[in-house]
Structures are given as C-alpha cells and as structure tokens.
Amino acid sequence: MSVLLETELLTICFGGLTAVDQCCLSIEEGDLYGLIGPNGAGKTTVFNMLTGVYVPTSGSVKFRGRLISGRSPVEVARLGISRTFQNIRLFDELSVLENAMTGAHQHAKINLFDSLLRTSRHYREERRQRERAYELLQFMGLEERAGLPAKQLPYGHRRRLEIARALATEPRLICLDEPAAGMNTGEKAELSALIRRIRDELGVTVLLIEHDMKLVMGICEKIQVLDYGKTIALGPPKEIQNNPKVIEAYLGGD
C-alpha cells in the first residue's frame, strides 16, 4: 500500500491559540481512517488545512507525493481530495440531481461557447454529468428524490447528498466531517454501511471525523486521537479504546 496523504508537523495558530500542533497524519491508499477527539480538539481545522481552506502556519501536506499545503481549495479539489462539511453546505436552490452534477463540473472538457451554441459536445457533457450524478444518487439511496430542490430534503438525506456530491468529483480521498451528526441509530447504521461501501466498491480512501464512538470503532481500521491540537494516540480501534490517555481526554482526569 502506498501513502496517499501525509502531513508533517502540521501546525496552525490563530493569534495566540495553537489550534493544531505538529499533527502528523499518514493515510495509505484504501484506508478507512478515523480522526477523533473531544470538542475543539482541532479536527475540522485539520480538514480545512488538508483541503486548502486554511494555510498552515508551519508544516506540510503531501498528497500523492505532491506538496499541496498553500494551494487553493479549487486546486486541491482538482487534485483529488473532496470533502463534506460539518454544517451542511448544499446548493439549496438547485435540485438534488443538479447538486450532485456540480461535483462533476470540474471534469467538464467543454467551454462556454459549446453551451451557448448547444454543440454536440455540450449534450454529451450534460449526459455524462447526469448519468454520473444519478449513479451516485442511487449509491446513496437518493435517486427517488433526484428532482426535488435540495432545500426540501430531510436532514439525514442532506448529509447523504453532500457525500454524493463530493463523490461526483471522482476523488481519491474523501474527507467526511461528522457525517452522522444528528442522525438516529437506524440512519447511523445505514450510513456506516455506506461509508464502508465507498471504500470497498468505489475504491475511494476515506478520512472520517466523527463523534459517535460506536460508528468510528465499528468501521475505521486506524484511528488517530487529537486533544487540544496534539495527537495523543494512534492505532487500531481496540488499542484506542483501552488507551488511558484517550480515556482521560474524553472523561477528564486529575
């Protein structure tokens, strides 16, 4: 297995606060990698640095051997990292299908005049996007809602649509930021099955932030625990569960 994403001593400071301190991640192709930690541990900040939203104060991010820290979110997305957001960010006025299609936009090889003049290339591109988006909606179990405006989707489906949209960018790595937040037990079980299928059937490496321990322990093979921006544990679920430092971070110690 080759290393897909590697961060070295990734650090970011906001004023006097060091939100993430010397974080080292090493994600191999095909991993189902969990990033956990108590509230405010810096998990989402790590995601933001991986996807170009924040520029790290020091340290580096390497994706497929290429240095990507400091690049814009658009460039990072086009290199093959996609993500979802903790607070869902869908395109509310677009339909469910169109939302997924925007993910496929970056691979469009047509220019504006193809669309303005309605050349055959335009129609081919529309078909490609629609088919790809529809496949992914089916994969996420949303195909029956394809025509609905995204703002009318119920909460659990909104989270799934975000994943479908992220997958439509054909990523090598997908970063899921608390995909199960606010879901009930049944929805969570469905979701964990889906996340596993993303890795197994679509061959996309998954990096997961999640608060729900049962879900993370159930599907992740490697787990890294952050607390106050520092990595305090790294290993398979079994080890993490019994790690005294982790227990202390979550339950509090003396």
Place this chain on the structure above:
Amino acid sequence: MHRTLALLVVGVSLAFGVDWFLGEFIEEYVVRIINLCGIAIILAVSLNVINGLCGQFSLGHAGFMAIGAYVSAYFTTTLRVLNTETGETIVRAPLFDGAWGFVPALLVGGAAAAAAGLIVGVPTLRLKGDYLAIATLGFGEIVIILLTNFDSVGAARGLPGLPNYASSFWILTFAWICVVGSVFLQRSTFGRALIAIRENELAAEVMGIRVARLKVMAFIYGAFFAGIAGGLLGHLLRTISPSTFGFMKSIEVVVMLVLGGLGSLTGAIVGAIVLTVLPEALRDVEQQAKLPGIRMVVYALVLILMMIFRPQGIFGQRELSLKLLRRVLPARLRGGDSETKP
C-alpha cells in the same frame, strides 16, 4: 447546434414579422415603447447573469452600456465623412457601411464593454456584497466622468446625430439572442456552477469549480450584452450624452431584476417590461387626473408595496414555465399527459 441555428432563424423571422407589423399597424409612440422594452429586456436579462445567477451584486451596468453606446456610435458616425464637393458620405471602413454596418458596430461596442467587464471583474473578485456594489458603482461613475471630460466624444454635450439604425427588427433580434443565450447558459454546467457560487462559495470551491474564472466570465457575458443594449439605445435615441448612462440607469435595471425576482430569467423579462411600460401608462393617468408628478409617486409606491408584500419579487427564483403554469392552474384546467421535454 442545429437547434441553435433553428432558434436563430425563428428569432430573426419573428423579429422581421413583428417589425413589419409594428411599422404597418401600430402608432409610432407605442412602437417606441416596445423598442425600449426590448432594450430593457437585454439589460435586465444580462444583469441577471451577474446579479441573479452568480450572486455578484453589480451596480455598474450603465457603465458597460455607455461604453457600448459610444464605441458603436464611433463606428457608425465618426467613420463617415461628408465629401463637401459631391455631398456624398464616404465611409472609411466599408464593413460599417449602411444599415448592415450597424451589426458589426454593435458587436464591436459589445466587445469593448466585455473587455471593460474583464477589467472590472478581475480586481473586484475579492469583494463581496456591499463592497462589490460600491466598487462597480465607482466604475460606472468613472466611465461617466471620463466621457464628460473628453472633448473628442462631445464632453457633456454628448454625441448628436446618430443614424436611425436601431429598428424594432434589430432590437428584437438582439433581445432574442440575449434571452436564448442566457437560457442556454443557465441550463448548462456553467449555469449550475454560477448558481453554486451564489448559494455557497466555499462549497463551490471545494467541488473544484473555478470560482474566480466563472465570476469574471459572468461579468464579461453581462457586460457584452449591456454594451449591445447601449449601442441599440444610442441609435434609438439618436443622441447620446453621459447623463443618459448615469447611476440611475444602473439602479433602474437592478430594480427591474428585483421586481421580477432576482435569479429568475422570466422574472427579469417581466420586470423589464413592467418598469418600461408603467411610467408611460401612468403618464396618461397623470394627464387625466390633472395631477402632474403623480407618476413618480405611484411608481415608487408600487415598488414599496412590492418590497413589503413580496420581497422575493414577482417570480422569486422560479421560472415561468409550462410546468409552473400546470401547477398553479386548477386541476380541471390541467391537460392530460401533455408532458413535453424541455
């Protein structure tokens, strides 16, 4: 491609037919209002791409119009010289000769406005909301001030004696092209990307949508048609001066959009027609009621009432389509399974 050509042929023949009909049967005053409606439609629909689809609040549309108007006027007037001995006009660039020379002149005007769109679009990329509105407003003012101070373009007097080229035919043809083009743009991967930027810029970036490039593209597209509309208006009024393209002109177009529903193309068309016809219709009322000036009061009242009772505009972000009509009409009026593919 075939569809585009077919649509163009349909549009041109429609414009031709309507032009003939208007000329034969309709009084000149009404024809003039229809022509102004056509120009307003081009303005509103093109601004809708920038403000409505892409969500970049621009107040510089009149500036783009001015550039289009002055540049096209340059080609239709300045390139013509009167031969004092024979009394004939000589055209230095044959491409711009006669009524057909109007089209290349318009297109050059549009292209100049589009270039201005690029120049405005790039440095204002980092600005959002109010800041962008102020920057684009500043651009419009800069254009006006430049035009007012250059003697070669007539300074504050403007350019008189533009040829009478803006017939209903050309106005309607360009309105048709602008509307069809905008529908095609909206219903394409670029249209969806523009809406994505409007709805959530960060999410659009993370999807790999080239936000900066698309915003500039929206500005160029909008500016191009604003330039065309400016050229048409110039050759309809036959005199252009900087004051024609002042700040109020930009506001007028924005109001058309807001009235129709920001982001709705059909809304933009309806808004353009209503706000062009309404002041003229009220002119009659004014004369009947012997209340000079009441026109502007009613006009303002309509807008205020609109903001109170329907702030999203007549159409909101919806489009007037067969689908919407079917939904709004009572069940018994609805046809059977007359499902047509868009």
